[in-house]
Amino acid sequence: MPEPILQLAGIARDFYDGRNLRRVLEKTDLDIYPGEFTILAGPSGSGKTTLLTIMGLILKPSEGSIAIRGRAITKMSESALASLRLHNYGFVFQLAELLPALSVMENIIVASGIQGRRVPAALRRRAEELLDGFGLADCINLRPLQLSGGQKQRVAIARALVNEPAVLLCDEPTSALDSESSAIVLDVLKKLSRDTNRAMIMVTHDPRVFPFADRLIKIENGAIVSDTRTIGQPLPGETH
Amino acid sequence: MRSIVALKILLYDKATTAGSLIGVIAIVFLVGQQLAVLFGLFTYMSVLVDHSGADIWICSKNTLNINATDTLPERYADRISGLPFIAWAEPVLFGNATFITRDGKAESLQVVGLQPSSRALWPWRFHEGSVEDMLEDEGLTLERLDLGVYGDPKIGDVFEVNDVRMRISAITQSIKGFSGRMAFTNVVKARKILKTTPGRCKAVVVKLKPGVPLEEAIAGIQAVLPDTEVMSSAQLSARTRIYYVKNTGMGGSFGFSTMIGALVGIIIITLTMYTGVLQRQKDFAVLRALGARKSDIFVIVLCQSLIIALVGIFIGFLLLGSFLNGTVDTNLPVYMPRRIAPMLALGTLLLCMLGSLLAVRKAISVEPASVFR
Numbered sequence: 001m002p003e004p005i006l007q008l009a010g011i012a013r014d015f016y017d018g019r020n021l022r023r024v025l026e027k028t029d030l031d032i033y034p035g036e037f038t039i040l041a042g043p044s045g046s047g048k049t050t051l052l053t054i055m056g057l058i059l060k061p062s063e064g065s066i067a068i069r070g071r072a073i074t075k076m077s078e079s080a081l082a083s084l085r086l087h088n089y090g091f092v093f094q095l096a097e098l099l100p101a102l103s104v105m106e107n108i109i110v111a112s113g114i115q116g117r118r119v120p121a122a123l124r125r126r127a128e129e130l131l132d133g134f135g136l137a138d139c140i141n142l143r144p145l146q147l148s149g150g151q152k153q154r155v156a157i158a159r160a161l162v163n164e165p166a167v168l169l170c171d172e173p174t175s176a177l178d179s180e181s182s183a184i185v186l187d188v189l190k191k192l193s194r195d196t197n198r199a200m201i202m203v204t205h206d207p208r209v210f211p212f213a214d215r216l217i218k219i220e221n222g223a224i225v226s227d228t229r230t231i232g233q234p235l236p237g238e239t240h
Numbered sequence: 241m242r243s244i245v246a247l248k249i250l251l252y253d254k255a256t257t258a259g260s261l262i263g264v265i266a267i268v269f270l271v272g273q274q275l276a277v278l279f280g281l282f283t284y285m286s287v288l289v290d291h292s293g294a295d296i297w298i299c300s301k302n303t304l305n306i307n308a309t310d311t312l313p314e315r316y317a318d319r320i321s322g323l324p325f326i327a328w329a330e331p332v333l334f335g336n337a338t339f340i341t342r343d344g345k346a347e348s349l350q351v352v353g354l355q356p357s358s359r360a361l362w363p364w365r366f367h368e369g370s371v372e373d374m375l376e377d378e379g380l381t382l383e384r385l386d387l388g389v390y391g392d393p394k395i396g397d398v399f400e401v402n403d404v405r406m407r408i409s410a411i412t413q414s415i416k417g418f419s420g421r422m423a424f425t426n427v428v429k430a431r432k433i434l435k436t437t438p439g440r441c442k443a444v445v446v447k448l449k450p451g452v453p454l455e456e457a458i459a460g461i462q463a464v465l466p467d468t469e470v471m472s473s474a475q476l477s478a479r480t481r482i483y484y485v486k487n488t489g490m491g492g493s494f495g496f497s498t499m500i501g502a503l504v505g506i507i508i509i510t511l512t513m514y515t516g517v518l519q520r521q522k523d524f525a526v527l528r529a530l531g532a533r534k535s536d537i538f539v540i541v542l543c544q545s546l547i548i549a550l551v552g553i554f555i556g557f558l559l560l561g562s563f564l565n566g567t568v569d570t571n572l573p574v575y576m577p578r579r580i581a582p583m584l585a586l587g588t589l590l591l592c593m594l595g596s597l598l599a600v601r602k603a604i605s606v607e608p609a610s611v612f613r
Contacts, residue, residue: 049612058529058608079533086531093611097526101252102245111530113241116539159530171612 003070004031005166005199006055010064013050025050026223027064034166037200039210042219048203049171051219055201056089056169057081069166086111090160092170096152098144098159104131105140108159123162130158134188150181157188168192170202174209182206242536245527246543249520256516257548263508263595264552265559267588270501272560275580278494280573284418285484286477288334288352291415292360294445296458297476298329303469305483306476307336307350307418311440312468320444320461325452331441332361333427335434336420337402341391349401350420351380353430360445363424368395369410374424379409381424383416385571402433414569418484502591509548509595517541517599521606528608541603545596549589556588557581 013025025047032038032055040048053059054066057073065074073084098107108127113119131137134154144152153173160168173189174182190212192200202209210216218226250257283290289297289306298320300310314331321329333353338346352361356375363374367384374381380401382390393399398407406429415422425433436442448457454472462470471479485491517524524537560576567574 053609053612056529058612079535082528082531082533082536085529089531091529091611093526093529097522097611099245099249099523099526101248101523106244106248110241110245110527111532114245114527114530114532114536116242116536119241 002033002035005034005069006030006032007067007070008055008061008064009067011051011054011061011066012063013047013054013059014062024222025054025061026221028224030055030217030224030227032167032199032201034197034199036214037212038202038215038217039213040201040203040217040219041205046219047222048219050222052169052171052201052203055167056091057085083115086115087163088166090163090165090168092153092156092160092168092173094172095176096144096149096156098152098155100144103141103143104136104147104155107144107155108162111159112163126164127158127162130161131155134158148181149177150184153177153181153185154188157185157192161192166198168198168200170200170204172203172205174204174206242539243543246540247547249516249523249540250544250547253516253519256512256519259512260509260516260548261552261555263505263512264549264588264592265556266508267502267505267591268553268556268584269559269563270504271498271587272556272576272581272584273563273574274494274498274501275584276560276564276574276576277572278490278498279577279580280575281418281484281490282481283575284416284573286480287415287417287422288361289473289477289480291364292332292445292473293362293447294360294473295448295454296446296461297471297473298444298446298461298465299442299469299471299476301467301469303471303476304479306443306480307420309442311436311442312444314439314441314444316465316468317441317444320446320464323460323464325449325457325460327447327449328359329444329446330359331444332358333430333434333436334361334442335430335436337423337433339390339423340400342393342399343391345391347389348420349423350417351401351430351433352422352424353427353434354424355427358427359447363410363412363415363422365413365415367411367413371410373409375426376407376409377426378405378407378429379425380406380429381410381412381422382408383412383414383421383423385414385416385569386421387411389421402435404429404433406433416573502587505588506591506595509592510598513541513545513548513596513599514602516544517603521602522611524603524606525608525610528606529611534604537603537606538600541596541600542593545592545599546589549592552592553585553588557585 008028008030010027012027014021014023040052042048054061065072068088102110105127109119109123112123131140136151136154139147174185177185186208215229217224298316300312303309317329317331320326335351337349337351339349340346354361363381373379393408395408398405458470564574564576
C-alpha cells in the first residue's frame with residue numbers, strides 16, 4: 001500500500017455570508033495517492049471547488065488537518081504554504097488565467113522565479129519540451145492574446161507541469177472551451193492521467209473524462225456522497 | 241523574475257503606466273520649477289553680497305537685510321585694516337535711486353558706486369562696454385534684461401537719476417537685484433545720486449588673509465567695532481534671504497505652490513497605480529495561487545513603483561533642464577543649486593513610494609482563491 005501524498009482529516013469549511021456562518025464543506029476525510037487520477041463531481045455549489053482549493057493549500061479549512069507526505073501543514077504560515085504550493089502543486093484553472101503581459105514561455109516559467117530565485121536553464125528546456133509535446137513549439141514568444149482558447153489552456157497545463165509537481169489540480173479545465181479545443185485539451189489530460197507518479201485531481205462535469213479516472217468522488221451539499229475506484233482498480237502500486 | 245514581471249506589466253498597461261509617469265513628471269517639473277524660481281529670487285536678494293568677493297561684511301547694528309542697512313563711518317575700514325588677519329578692508333556705497341525715462345516715467349534702480357582702487361562689488365558680466373566705460377565721469381551701467389523698462393536706451397543716451405545727469409556707458413548681462421535693478425557708476429556720482437553724507441558708507445567689506453578662521457576674525461573685528469553688525473558673507477546672504485521670505489509672504493506662497501505640485505503628483509501616482517493593481521488583481525491572484533508569497537507581490541508592485549519613479553524622474557529632469565536652459569538670460573529668476581537636484585530626485589522617489597502604498601496594500605490583499613470560480 002503506497003503512502004498517500006495528501007491526507008485530509010476531518011476537514012470542514014465555513015463561510016460567513018454577511019449574516020450567518022454557513023458550512024459549505026462538511027467534515028471530510030480523504031486520502032489522495034500518487035499516480036491516482038481523481039475526479040470530483042457534483043452539482044454547482046456542492047462544495048467541490050472548496051474541497052479542491054483546500055487540497056491546493058489555497059483555502060484554509062475551518063476545522064481538521066492536512067498533511068502532505070505525512071507532514072502536517074495546517075499550522076504553517078501563508079508564506080510556507082505558498083512555497084509548498086510552488087514546489088509540490090500544479091494548477092489548471094477553469095480559464096487559462098495566463099498573464100497577458102507575459103509571453104507564453106514567461107507564463108510557463110513565471111512561478112519558478114516568482115520567489116526571487118533564478119530560473120534554471122533546465123526549466124526553460126523543460127518548458128520548451130512541454131510546449132513541443134502540446135504542439136505549441138511555434139508559440140513560445142507569442143502573447144496569450146494571440147492564442148486560441150485551447151492553446152491557452154494547453155499553455156496553462158504546461159505551466160502547471162513545468163515544475164514536475166507531485167499533485168496536479170484542475171478546476172473544470174474544459175468547461176470554457178469549444179468542443180474542438182476541449183477535445184484537444186482532453187487528449188492532453190488523458191495522457192497525463194497515465195503518469196503513475198503524479199496525483200491528479202480534477203473538478204469536472206465532462207463525462208468524456210470519467211473513463212480515464214481511477215477514482216470518482218461525488219459531492220452533494222458539501223459532503224462526499226460516494227467515493228468509488230472506477231473499474232474496480234486497485235490503489236496505485238497495489239498488486240492483485 | 242519579479243522585476244521582469246513588474247516591467248512587463250508596466251509595458252503592457254500602457255495607459256496606466258503613462259498616467260503614473262505623468263504624476264512623477266508633474267512632481268519633478270512643478271516642484272523643481274517652483275524651487276528654481278525661489279532659488280532664482282534668492283540669488284537676486286543677496287546678489288550684492290554673493291558677488292562681493294569679500295569674506296566679511298560690517299553693517300549697521302541689527303541689520304537684517306543688505307538692502308536695508310544704515311550708513312557707517314568710512315573710517316571704520318581704516319580702524320580694522322591694521323588687524324593682523326585682514327588682507328584688505330574698504331567702505332562700499334550702494335543704495336536705491338529713481339531713474340527717469342524719456343517719457344517721464346520713474347523706475348527704481350539700485351546704484352553701486354565704485355572707484356578704480358575698489359576691490360569689491362565690481363559688475364561681473366558685461367554685455368556692452370567695460371569697467372573703464374563705467375567709471376567715466378557721468379558713466380552708468382544698465383542691465384540688458386531691464387532695458388525695456390527704461391525705454392530701450394542706447395549707449396551714450398543721457399538720463400536723470402535722482403536729479404543727477406547720467407550717461408549710459410555700459411550694459412551689464414544678467415546682473416539682477418531684488419530691491420531694485422542694478423546699476424554701477426563711479427563713487428563720486430554714486431555719492432551724489434544717493435545723497436550720502438561725506439565720510440559715510442553703506443558697509444565695510446573685508447577680505448581675510450588666507451587660512452584665517454572666519455569665526456575668529458569676526459569676533460576680532462566685532463571687538464574693535466562693537467556698535468556694528470559683523471557677519472560673514474554667507475551669514476548676511478542667508479539673513480537677507482530669510483528676511484524677504486518671512487516679510488514678503490514669498491515663503492508661504494512658494495511653499496504652498498511646491499506642496500500643491502507634490503500633492504497633485506502624489507494623487508495622480510496613487511490613483512493610477514491603484515487602478516493598475518485593480519486591473520491586474522486577477523494576475524496577482526494567479527501568481528499567489530501558483531506560489532507567490534505576499535512579499536513577492538509586494539516586491540513586484542514596489543519594482544513597478546521604482547521603475548515608474550526612475551523613468552519619471554529622468555523625463556521630469558529632462559523637461560526641467562530644458563526649462564532652466566530656456567530661461568537663462570531672461571527676466572525669469574531661475575536658479576537650481578546643484579545640491580537641490582539630488583534632493584528633489586530623492587524626494588520624488590519617496591513620494592512615489594508613498595503614492596504606491598495603497599496599490600501595494602490592495603495587491604497583497606488579493607485572495608488566491610478568487611482565481612477559482
